[in-house]
Amino acid sequence: MSDSTIQSVDRALTVLRLLARYGELGVTDIARKLKVHKSTAFRLVTTLESHDLVEQHSDRGKYRLGVGVLQLAGATTAKLDLVQRSRPVSQRLAEVVGETVNITVLAGQEALYVDQVAGSAALQLHNWVGQRIPLHATSNGKVLLASVSGVRFDELTSGVLKRFTDKTITSRQELRVQVERVRQNGFAIAVDELEVGLTAIAAPISGADGVVVGSISASGPGFRITRAHLPDVAKHVVASAQEISRRLGWHGH
Amino acid sequence: MSDSTIQSVDRALTVLRLLARYGELGVTDIARKLKVHKSTAFRLVTTLESHDLVEQHSDRGKYRLGVGVLQLAGATTAKLDLVQRSRPVSQRLAEVVGETVNITVLAGQEALYVDQVAGSAALQLHNWVGQRIPLHATSNGKVLLASVSGVRFDELTSGVLKRFTDKTITSRQELRVQVERVRQNGFAIAVDELEVGLTAIAAPISGADGVVVGSISASGPGFRITRAHLPDVAKHVVASAQEISRRLGWHGH
DNA sequence: AACCCAGTTGAGTAATACGCAACAGAATCA
DNA sequence: TGATTCTGTTGCGTATTACTCAACTGGGTT
Numbered sequence: 001m002s003d004s005t006i007q008s009v010d011r012a013l014t015v016l017r018l019l020a021r022y023g024e025l026g027v028t029d030i031a032r033k034l035k036v037h038k039s040t041a042f043r044l045v046t047t048l049e050s051h052d053l054v055e056q057h058s059d060r061g062k063y064r065l066g067v068g069v070l071q072l073a074g075a076t077t078a079k080l081d082l083v084q085r086s087r088p089v090s091q092r093l094a095e096v097v098g099e100t101v102n103i104t105v106l107a108g109q110e111a112l113y114v115d116q117v118a119g120s121a122a123l124q125l126h127n128w129v130g131q132r133i134p135l136h137a138t139s140n141g142k143v144l145l146a147s148v149s150g151v152r153f154d155e156l157t158s159g160v161l162k163r164f165t166d167k168t169i170t171s172r173q174e175l176r177v178q179v180e181r182v183r184q185n186g187f188a189i190a191v192d193e194l195e196v197g198l199t200a201i202a203a204p205i206s207g208a209d210g211v212v213v214g215s216i217s218a219s220g221p222g223f224r225i226t227r228a229h230l231p232d233v234a235k236h237v238v239a240s241a242q243e244i245s246r247r248l249g250w251h252g253h
Numbered sequence: 254m255s256d257s258t259i260q261s262v263d264r265a266l267t268v269l270r271l272l273a274r275y276g277e278l279g280v281t282d283i284a285r286k287l288k289v290h291k292s293t294a295f296r297l298v299t300t301l302e303s304h305d306l307v308e309q310h311s312d313r314g315k316y317r318l319g320v321g322v323l324q325l326a327g328a329t330t331a332k333l334d335l336v337q338r339s340r341p342v343s344q345r346l347a348e349v350v351g352e353t354v355n356i357t358v359l360a361g362q363e364a365l366y367v368d369q370v371a372g373s374a375a376l377q378l379h380n381w382v383g384q385r386i387p388l389h390a391t392s393n394g395k396v397l398l399a400s401v402s403g404v405r406f407d408e409l410t411s412g413v414l415k416r417f418t419d420k421t422i423t424s425r426q427e428l429r430v431q432v433e434r435v436r437q438n439g440f441a442i443a444v445d446e447l448e449v450g451l452t453a454i455a456a457p458i459s460g461a462d463g464v465v466v467g468s469i470s471a472s473g474p475g476f477r478i479t480r481a482h483l484p485d486v487a488k489h490v491v492a493s494a495q496e497i498s499r500r501l502g503w504h505g506h
Numbered sequence: 507a508a509c510c511c512a513g514t515t516g517a518g519t520a521a522t523a524c525g526c527a528a529c530a531g532a533a534t535c536a
Numbered sequence: 537t538g539a540t541t542c543t544g545t546t547g548c549g550t551a552t553t554a555c556t557c558a559a560c561t562g563g564g565t566t
Contacts, residue, residue, distance in 0.1 A: 004299050009262050012266075027513055038513080038514090039555080043257055043554080048262070051267075064333075066329070067333070067367060069322070069326050074385065076273075076318040112323060113327075259554065290526075291543095291545090292546080295544070314544090
């Protein structure tokens with residue numbers, strides 16, 4: 001306490017995170033998880049509801065996140081300086097390599113997608129923006145892991161490394177080796193590690209002080225990004241990452 | 254007062270909306286707009302910051318929305334039942350007509366994009382999800398307007414009807430006529446009204462009780478969606494809207 | 507029909523969040 | 537360069553505020 005933070009607001013925001021995690025919860029569930037009285041939980045969600053941040057599925061029903069969140073997200077995407085400054089570079093990269101480009105940052109224990117520009121591929125099935133993906137199974141994640149210290153690495157990989165495909169790295173030792181290679185190469189590759197048939201290449205973006213603030217990647221089907229094409233794509237991704245870093249004020253090597 | 258809503262939480266959420274509107278604000282600006290003391294405003298943003306919902310650009314700098322919002326949005330998209338149930342239908346529609354498909358709902362005085370599936374077009378420049386677009390200049394907007402009562406129509410169109418192109422409807426009278434036609438046809442068209450070269454067709458989605466809850470549209474360049482193709486596309490859009498309505502529990506006509 | 511458990515509402519009290527005033531540092535001005 | 541006036545930030549006392557408690561309401565289930 002006395003962290004100059006407001007208790008009730010903190011609780012309300014915790015409710016949002018709970019709903020993000022569990023999908024939908026009743027007033028009683030929330031009260032139990034927050035260790036407060038039912039009526040307190042009720043007033044919290046009522047206030048959130050008045051701003052459309054949560055909605056109840058039916059009268060006297062469970063609560064879930066509402067459209068107000070999407071409204072805020074629209075404004076956020078437009079205003080986040082990383083997104084704002086990287087957008088033109090991302091677009092050019094998507095155009096040049098003809099693949100989908102993503103920007104991610106480290107959020108909690110995962111990689112958070114903050115922007116996406118779709119390439120020339122046929123049908124774009126999914127919009128990843130706002131999604132979180134485990135660090136150990138993506139090129140972006142490996143880049144982000146390569147940017148942190150040893151102890152932080154241990155923290156971020158403290159959980160079980162979930163397996164998605166045969167190629168997913170599930171050994172912390174193996175991950176450490178790969179991440180070291182990423183540091184040397186300046187970019188990361190992930191082939192079939194999150195999804196079979198999906199290849200991705202990522203490079204780190206540095207802020208004005210040289211600290212890595214995010215990661216940019218190009219990803220597409222393995223039959224387009226072949227072993228032969230890979231070095232060429234990597235070169236473009238790295239160049240884009242450096243260009244964005246420059247725009248953020250980084251003038252290192 | 255005594256709306257069973259918590260004052261401090263309400264203020265904190267208002268801060269988020271202010272930041273969404275103005276992009277970035279200082280503690281003093283926020284305090285002035287909220288009519289509270291600086292220290293109160295400071296504690297509000299500090300609490301929001303502890304949840305990554307806002308971030309300050311630099312120490313002792315202005316505040317803006319943060320990545321936590323995007324994190325919540327990711328969960329919201331996945332959980333909003335409208336998105337969840339419409340996604341498969343949207344994908345099929347995008348595949349069949351080969352154009353970008355959007356789902357919108359009425360939020361405040363505007364249309365809010367809650368989901369998007371990109372068609373087979375070349376380079377997708379923009380992701381509209383979370384964006385809000387004026388009701389009078391889009392096919393989705395006209396569908397949503399057609400679903401409300403006369404008085405609500407007047408409220409929603411009370412502001413000035415902003416002109417985007419030569420074709421934008423800026424007369425409330427003309428808009429009323431068009432909306433009436435939408436009711437009769439069961440779908441809305443917008444050609445060059447928001448952007449020159451952009452054609453869109455939208456149809457209403459009904460919830461379990463028959464009330465219109467949203468709108469689905471297909472949109473693409475005018476040279477692909479020609480006058481000849483239009484009826485065919487419209488048929489698919491209307492069919493998709495009905496399919497989604499059915500999935501939401503609507504068993505009307 | 508009786509029960510149980512959900513969400514909702516009213517009131518009193520004590521904890522809490524508010525306003526005040528003083529501080530620290532940047533930017534502006536002289 | 538120095539004085540002034542912003543900015544964001546912090547400690548503290550008080551009264552407002554938000555919490556707990558208990559009773560209510562209505563749907564589902566037994």
